[in-house]
Amino acid sequence: MKRYLNHYINGEWVASTGSETQPVINPATEEQIGEISLGTKEDLEKAVQAARDAFPHFSAMSQEDRVKMLEDIAAEYENRKNEIIETITDELGSPLEVSENVHFMMGYNHFSQAAESLKNFSFYEELEGHTRVKETMGISGLITPWNFPTNQTSTKIASAFAAGSPVILKPAEQTPFAAFILTEIFDKVGVPKGAFNLVNGSGKVIGDGISSHEDIDFVSFTGSGATGEKIMKNAAENITNVALELGGKSPLVVLDDADVKEAARAALTHITNNTGQVCSAATRTLIPSSMKEEFEAAIKEVLPEFKVGDPRNGNHMGPLISEDQWNTVQPYMEKGKEEGATLLVGGPGKPEGLETGFYAKPTVFTDVDNQMVIAQEEIFGPVMCVITYDSLDEAIAISNDTDYGLAGYVYGKDEEKLRKAATGIRAGRIKVNDTPADFAAPFGGYKQSGIGREWGDYGIEEYLEVKTILGYPGK
Ligand code: NAP
Ligand code: MG
Numbered sequence: 001m002k003r004y005l006n007h008y009i010n011g012e013w014v015a016s017t018g019s020e021t022q023p024v025i026n027p028a029t030e031e032q033i034g035e036i037s038l039g040t041k042e043d044l045e046k047a048v049q050a051a052r053d054a055f056p057h058f059s060a061m062s063q064e065d066r067v068k069m070l071e072d073i074a075a076e077y078e079n080r081k082n083e084i085i086e087t088i089t090d091e092l093g094s095p096l097e098v099s100e101n102v103h104f105m106m107g108y109n110h111f112s113q114a115a116e117s118l119k120n121f122s123f124y125e126e127l128e129g130h131t132r133v134k135e136t137m138g139i140s141g142l143i144t145p146w147n148f149p150t151n152q153t154s155t156k157i158a159s160a161f162a163a164g165s166p167v168i169l170k171p172a173e174q175t176p177f178a179a180f181i182l183t184e185i186f187d188k189v190g191v192p193k194g195a196f197n198l199v200n201g202s203g204k205v206i207g208d209g210i211s212s213h214e215d216i217d218f219v220s221f222t223g224s225g226a227t228g229e230k231i232m233k234n235a236a237e238n239i240t241n242v243a244l245e246l247g248g249k250s251p252l253v254v255l256d257d258a259d260v261k262e263a264a265r266a267a268l269t270h271i272t273n274n275t276g277q278v279c280s281a282a283t284r285t286l287i288p289s290s291m292k293e294e295f296e297a298a299i300k301e302v303l304p305e306f307k308v309g310d311p312r313n314g315n316h317m318g319p320l321i322s323e324d325q326w327n328t329v330q331p332y333m334e335k336g337k338e339e340g341a342t343l344l345v346g347g348p349g350k351p352e353g354l355e356t357g358f359y360a361k362p363t364v365f366t367d368v369d370n371q372m373v374i375a376q377e378e379i380f381g382p383v384m385c386v387i388t389y390d391s392l393d394e395a396i397a398i399s400n401d402t403d404y405g406l407a408g409y410v411y412g413k414d415e416e417k418l419r420k421a422a423t424g425i426r427a428g429r430i431k432v433n434d435t436p437a438d439f440a441a442p443f444g445g446y447k448q449s450g451i452g453r454e455w456g457d458y459g460i461e462e463y464l465e466v467k468t469i470l471g472y473p474g475k
Pocket of ligand 2: 203
């Protein structure tokens with residue numbers, strides 16, 4: 001049992017001023033694996049003060065020293081590799097392989113990328129009539145969700161550090177332990193005291209406290225739209241800057257010249273990766289009407305490759321994060337049937353033999369109309385909607401008929417069609433076929449998927465203000 005009852009404030013581990021604790025559950029076993037303190041507004045106040053005190057010297061740290069600090073963090077993060085993998089598997093229920101290749105690697109890549117982006121980043125630019133200076137915005141409050149315990153924390157922290165912004169992090173209660181490891185890493189490499197503060201607690205107390213705090217200059221949030229809306233309303237009272245990375249209902253457009261089996265595999269990968277708990281997952285697969293029968297057969301054929309079960313036992317898909325999440329996802333599986341979609345594979349209930357743990361079945365609905373609830377709402381579980389189209393224009397129109405715009409995926413061969421789909425889908429990130437990830441590429445959403453861009457140099461910009469100086473002396 002991990003009893004992690006301290007917060008990290010001003011370079012020290014300090015006891016919570018509150019006495020409330022929160023159990024942390026392993027979603028694969030349903031057993032308690034530890035507990036954390038639920039911080040209070042008083043704890044948050046101390047952290048804000050520490051960050052404010054750190055601001056003058058941390059924001060003045062040289063670009064070179066900040067690059068070095070980020071490189072040291074990346075190196076120490078690598079030293080803690082096994083522990084990070086084990087911790088994420090226990091708190092999130094993600095298969096060991098996913099914890100390593102996705103979760104561990106994403107955190108590592110964000111710190112390394114921030115160091116690289118910072119090396120070439122220009123904070124000062126002389127133009128004809130004026131000089132532009134980019135300066136640290138101030139101190140930042142970071143609120144992160146449970147689905148990627150090292151990805152969202154790392155991209156925010158790495159960008160903030162690159163920009164010289166002291167931070168207060170409130171990670172999700174369900175998966176808090178990865179953030180303790182990150183904190184130990186920052187402590188070990190000598191991140192200046194007060195530049196990083198960890199306050200655990202509930203969204204209602206600490207999250208709300210961060211977003212309504214008049215001394216916090218920037219709030220970066222990843223999570224649900226409903227919470228994003230509350231944060232934006234709170235922040236509006238003080239005209240605090242916000243960045244929101246919210247949900248999605250991203251399309252995967254399969255062209256008529258695509259390899260059907262590869263496309264079916266790609267579709268199932270999207271809904272099973274991290275048990276479908278991925279904001280940028282494709283959850284609507286658009287296929288040409290003429291491909292329908294072939295595609296359905298291909299889904300059934302490749303489904304056995306996606307084994308569900310114990311994340312420590314070589315399976316591809318672990319459980320959902322919690323009983324609450326399981327209870328949120330299940331009604332959608334019923335809803336799809338009520339709405340008249342055809343349940344091709346999966347459906348409600350737990351997979352056979354997996355009664356303990358919050359396991360769900362990879363579920364694919366066909367004959368889905370894009371107006372159905374299952375095609376419009378973010379389910380955040382292993383559920384795919386298959387929608388047919390008759391022309392590429394129609395596919396693009398269906399893709400865009402959503403409140404969201406986080407990502408889009410295109411599969412096929414014809415370059416002109418690939419380009420047309422890639423430019424036609426209104427979303428912040430489009431991926432064509434199986435192109436590898438690029439951590440320098442900006443990440444963020446159009447429409448209700450959010451505000452702002454993270455990752456790489458765009459991520460750093462979020463933590464900066466632009467100052468223009470007219471008549472800079474000695475220019
Ligand atoms: P959430 O409520 O938006 O939680 C995300 C973070 O915000 C957590 O740290 C949470 O704290 C905090 N929070 C909650 N209420 C807050 C408030 N009033 N003010 C400030 N911060 C607050 O998301 P969730 O409950 O974990 O998941 C609900 C749904 O959100 C999911 O089913 C999914 O659809 C969506 N989601 C999307 C993403 C994404 O990457 N886009 C990630 C996670 C979830 P706690 O520790 O109290 O939870
Ligand atoms: Mg919540």
